[in-house]
Amino acid sequence: MLSIVTRVRDKIKPISLSQFNFVLAIWLGLVLNIAFFQKIQNLTPYQGPKAYLFLTATVLVIIAAYNLIFQLLQWTWNAKIFAYILLFIGGFTAYFVNSLGVVISPEQIQNMMQTDAREVGDLLSLRFVLWTLAFVLFPILCVSLIRIKRETLARKVTKKLLTGAGSLLLVGGLLFVFYVDFAAIFREHRDLKGMISPQNAISATLSYYRKSAPKKNLPLIHYGEDAHLVQQVKENAKPKLMLLVVGETARAESFSLNGYGKNTNPELSKLNVINFNQVSSCGTATAVSVPCMFSGMPRKDYDEQLASHREGLLDIAQRAGYKVTWIDNNSGCKGTCNRVEQYQIPQQLKDKWCDKSGDCHDEILVDSLKTYLAAIPESDKTPRLIVLHQMGSHGPAYYQRSTTAFQPFKPSCDTNAIQGCSRTELLNSYDNSIVYTDHVLSSLIQVLKGNSAYQTGFWYLSDHGESTGEHGLYLHGSPYAIAPTQQTHIPMLMWFSPEWAEQNSAQITCLAAQKSKELSQDNLFPSLLSLLDVKTQVADEQNNMLQQCETKKKA
Template sequence: MLKIFSQVKTRLKPISLSRFNFIIAAWLALALNFTFYQQSLHYADLTGAHSAIFAIGLGLVLTLYYFIFMQILSWQWNKKWIACLLLFIGGCSAYFVNSMGIMITPEQIQNMMQTDHTEALNLLSWQYLVWFVLMVVLPIGVVIILPVKKDTLLPLLGKKFGSIIVAVALAGGAVYLNYINFSSLFRGHREVKNLISPNNVFSSGLSYYKKLSYKPLPLLQYGLDARHNTAATVNQKPKLMVLVVGETARAESFSLNGYSKNTNPELAKVTGLINFTQASSCGTATAVSVPCMFSGMPRTEYDERLASHREGLLDIAKRAGYQITWIENDSGCKGVCNRVNNFVIPDDIKKKYCENRDYCLDGVLLESLQRYLEQIPATDHRPQLVVLHQIGSHGPAYYQRTTPEFAPFQPICDTTAIQSCERSKLINSYDNSIVYTDHILSKIIGVLAQNDKYQTGFWYLSDHGESTGENGLYLHGAPYALAPSQQTHIPMMMWFSPEWQRSRPQQVACLMQQRQAKRGQDNLFPTLLGLLDVESQTIQPKLNMLAQCANP
């Protein structure tokens, strides 16, 4: 192979460095970014010749942009590895942009950095391998064998300077001739820049790095005034609240919310279930939504940096006297469970639900909860808050999030290359994962209903939703302002044992009244503390669902 490369290289006529850089720039601009052009033309809403002129202008400007970049950074000594690096990064990012409609944002970079190897491997497929060979390996191979003339420094500087002046002039002229369309696009739809590979990786990566470059800050205590109002529960059993944080479940796929397919056969039979039909998330990715919902900050005021070094909901409940336990079956708690008890799932339970799978089935949470409750000493009368973090409907391997017993919708998409599946099969796979979640949640409620040591309560809400091909989008993580409802409209429901309802009938009635109201993760912090009879100045009445009625 090396001999063939060498023979081909000797037959090729050497080209100038400027021409070499222009070839790389043209490939980056024109071969990798067809989704960018598609979306840009959609937003421009032009037809006929006007559309063609605008498309040509976009391609020219982007090519010249990369050419100027290459002329500044690419020299005789580093030209090949600069080109290979850009081709590698651009080719890899372009696959996800073009095949799944994913925008490369700082949040997506954060998701990538916080993911584990199993989650990353789920994104790989034979389609990705084909793309990688054709759009990454082959271009890099061409770059390696392409001979480039060697110029002395002064002539090279002259050529670079002259070509940059010409490129700037041409780009400026193209923008001037299409100024209204360019201005409208990049002012009204700035997000399209996140579709331009590999520029999106570098710009978003830089934004993410700036966050990391901040010096670690000391932990800020929050809610120091928190106290458990024991007078409210005198002569009553202690409370046990189980909070289930779902993963990638969207409200529109729950039959409880009107979906045509019966994805909630078991929850539909649960007496006393309070289903909130208009709940929304704080973010479109776990790395944002989970810290946000536990922070005490509403979405519009959420400060990620502050949340990362300030106590949150679990710390406050713990300070008030609750035993806090986190049971994990996803990719981590994103820092919110760092200062509370983390239940170690026993090996025998893992063996049952985790073997031969990329992640454990959520049945591992159900049995871990049962095991944890069994281990609480009879003399331990502390109130309990248990958080279960699901794998839920985590994509793209939806077909692995359920079992044959809970996969009524067939045929399915049994690959991680979900963009290549028939839409009906993909939806079946996703819906089956919701059916399994329905089963697990109903069984958790069943465990709580049979517990006679505590007043028991249950709250479920997903961290965010999911796109399954609507408008060419897949997975999640879109910028919130642009995210479709599939990524932000989440399922949320509560249940309370008869004993809890008898002790707090006004609270339950108040919550029932809000089933069709706009609620969501912003309400978790104040409402959960209120349900737990925790008093603190950190509770915002306007977000506390228990404060929305005359006699909560």
């Protein structure tokens, strides 16, 4: 095999370093960025020949810019090394941009850094494999076969100066001619730079490590050290048990409780839940939203570095006297549960609900809750906060997020190569996952209904939403400033047992009055502590949903 490659390589005529750099610039600048140029074409204010002239100018600017960079950085000894790296990075980032409409941003790099093998497996498909062969391995093979001419240093430098100067003049000239158009488009659509491969991945990675990457060995900052229970559990009274369910990738517009045309909430609609229909997330990805909602920081002031080494909501509830337990069916708690009990799901439940790859249906959380509650001694009067983390509607393999009994919508998209499915099929698969979530949430409420040892409460909210082809976008993780509502408008609902409602009737009335109010994940931290009768000065009372009623009373 090696001899065949060598023979083929020897038959290919050598090219100069400048030619090599120019060909590489064409491949990276033009071939990998079709989606970017289509976006530019849609945004141009021109029609007819002038529109094509502007598009051609954009193509030339990108190619010339890459060529200029390569003339400065690439020499005979390192040209192929850089080419391999850029083709590898650019090929894979171009797949997500061109096939899924994903904008490569620091947030997406953070998602990649915090993902696991199971989530990576969900992205693998025949389409992905074919793309890898055509746009990653094939160009890398071509580069390995190309021979670069040996030239004198003077000749090489002269060519670099001439081609570099030509590229610089071309970029400068075209930007000068079309300055107003480029400025208007990129000022209004700052996310466009996240569509240009491979610079998007390089720029986003540098930004992530400069601003967002967690620093190691930072000292833990204690927070809410004054936390205490306003009222202790009386000897004959039932303690509180709050079940907080953190959903995954569920969007509010797909809940029939919020007016969606398809009945995706057949079970919850029959229960006495308080549904909040105007709730926004802190981020567009789990890695941002989950730490943010538990941090006590509002979205506009959220500091990922600080949140990574400061105590949060669960620590404060635990300090006040609650037994706090995290039960996970996702990719972890992103650091929020590091100092509380992390329940280990029994193997027999994994055998029942999980497949060979380790993916588990969310009914494993229902059975885990039953098992957990059954193990609590009757004499134990400790109030409890239990957090369940769903797999929910995690994409792109939506068809795997529901069982056969909860797939009413057909035809469905039974593949993780969702961009190849019809709009109807894709929405049906996603909506089936919402129907299954409806069943899981309803089942959890039924478990709480059947528990006589506690006055029980239930709070569900999703971490973020999901795009299913709207505006050419799929999945999630778009920069928040330009993210569509499908990624930021999330479902949230509550339920309380008769015992809780009897003891705290004013709370229920207050919450029900806010079901159509604009709320967000900022409200979780202070409102949940208030529901748990935990008092601390670090709770922002302006975001405390219960405090809103008190303020109105005083007014």
